[in-house]
Amino acid sequence: MNANKPDSRRTWVDPDDAPELTEEWFKKADLYEGDKLVRRGRGRPKSATRKVLLSVRYSPEVVEYFKATGEGWQTRMDAALKEWVASHRTV
Numbered sequence: 593m594n595a596n597k598p599d600s601r602r603t604w605v606d607p608d609d610a611p612e613l614t615e616e617w618f619k620k621a622d623l624y625e626g627d628k629l630v631r632r633g634r635g636r637p638k639s640a641t642r643k644v645l646l647s648v649r650y651s652p653e654v655v656e657y658f659k660a661t662g663e664g665w666q667t668r669m670d671a672a673l674k675e676w677v678a679s680h681r682t683v
Contacts, residue, residue: 619633620633620634621633621634622634654669658672
């Protein structure tokens with residue numbers, strides 16, 4: 593009945609098979625001082641343009657339309673508003 597038990601033996605991993613630690617790897621790594629997290633290394637990349645956080649209410653049909661387009665719907669909504677602004681700019 594040993595066939596149903598998971599194999600608990602550890603397999604040897606050659607340290608020479610470890611990935612190379614490059615500058616890019618260190619930039620993406622979390623930085624700790626002791627047990628304290630000083631800087632989170634990975635995560636969402638910084639946006640090229642700064643965004644403004646605000647609270648806005650939209651009609652349900654507008655939100656439903658954009659949500660139905662899948663992940664990234666808020667970015668597409670922003671792009672549609674930018675396009676509208678560009679086409680209506682008078683300056």
